[in-house]
Amino acid sequence: MAEENTVYIGKKPIMNYVLAVVTQSNSGSEEVIIKARGRSIGRAVDVAEVVRHRFLPDCKVKDIEISTEKITGEDGRTANVSSIEIFLTR
């Protein structure tokens, strides 16, 4: 999957990411993927919900996948972090 279809959710205000998803979709992407890890997972769901209810009513959640990623910190220790991918299509 092309990385350019993917919007990574971080700590910015939700509307920043909503705008990014809407722009991506309006620029011709049939599918936009919203990705988040750890504490940002709830925000990813918020972004998907705001996009499809307020901005792109013809947009559907095609699939949602969850997984676990191993993160290695600066001290060399690894931690497991949950992640989510939400696939939106029109």
Added chain:
Amino acid sequence: MAEENTVYIGKKPIMNYVLAVVTQSNSGSEEVIIKARGRSIGRAVDVAEVVRHRFLPDCKVKDIEISTEKITGEDGRTANVSSIEIFLTR
């Protein structure tokens, strides 16, 4: 869907909910639903991931649904809150 198959995620330690899901599954439920709203959404994903990676390796994520719920506060104002339902089956 019977409510008894459902584990609601709140603010307790993750392992409490993991145990609840594992117990529910081992007591014969073919499907267990993990539900969460707002800030607990990330914890719901953590619970599902810990259950299927550490306790029930034959367990699969059948489906994940996201939605928006309207919450009415004590002052009568309504707010939209995202929610997630994770359907686990064996």
